[in-house]
Amino acid sequence: MIERSEGIEDAPVVTLSDERGLVTTSTSPATRAHEAAGAPPGPVSGGRPLAWLLVLAGALGLAASAILTLEKIRLLENPDYQPSCNINPIISCGSVMRTPQASAFGFPNPFLGIAGFSAVIVIGVALLAGAAFRRWFWLGLQAGVVLGAVFVHWLIDQTLYHIGAVCPYCMLVWAATIPVFWYTTLHNVQRGVIPVPGTWRPAVRAVARHHWLVPLAWYVLIALLILNRFWYYWRTLL
Structure with missing residues (x-):
């Protein structure tokens, strides 16, 4: 059975189901391009x-x-x-x-x-x-x-x-x-939204854990x- 649904950017996403109930999904080229680039494919909160x-x-x-x-x-x-x-x-x-x-x-x-x-x-x-x-x-x-x-x-x-x-x-x-x-x-x-290389991800996570240090240091520097x-x-x- 083939089901078609509208994915991101109005590109079709195809779901295939065979007699054994196995399901595979084929994402749209636009979605794959976004994922390869590390960018979100849809709206971001x-x-x-x-x-x-x-x-x-x-x-x-x-x-x-x-x-x-x-x-x-x-x-x-x-x-x-x-x-x-x-x-x-x-x-x-x-x-x-x-x-x-x-x-x-x-x-x-x-x-x-x-x-x-x-x-x-x-x-x-x-x-x-x-x-x-x-x-x-x-x-x-x-x-x-x-x-x-x-x-x-x-x-x-x-x-x-x-x-x-x-x-x-x-x-x-x-x-x-x-x-x-x-x-x-x-x-x-x-x-x-701003893609970064995968090797940078650990550094990004470390910065995010101590996010408050950056603006604090910024304020201290200006005060000095x-x-x-x-x-x-x-x-x-x-």
Whole structure:
């Protein structure tokens, strides 16, 4: 007996059954190609931990971006306005907001944060509702978080070594971007969205077991860079 059913990508999957009741299955060429490449053949879910992380980190980043936008508007209305996060000569949002780097693409950088973190929240909520997405969607999200991480680290470099001041709300954006990038990447590697050689699998599993060490080390490194860059000021407070 031959039964036909629609498999992934609308390609037929054929199940053969003979008189002895033995069953063999012939998968579609598209499915075999996905499996050979280590990529998932169908929609991939994210799991609740990743979903909650996207929602919470997205909310943190969105809140910080919204506050920065409001502060920027007030600064444009009144050049003498002192933002709420002007604490001392080093921790000063106003010093950062007045620089060209604060509008890297011709408009205030927080606009990018509002758009990007809103998308992250929507994806997280969809995953909590049970949504699963095709590989192309996850790759699109991966591209977005990579670009976000690259831009944030360019801003970190500009803040520390060119502007000479740090913005607390900007640092909240940094803090939100790092785990979104890290855990999205880890998810995509684990689920085969980003195929890796089989010899790398043990290393991936080891990293996944101690996943929290990477963002922790990341935060510590940035904190040390800030401490070292402005040590001439911090030591006056001791």
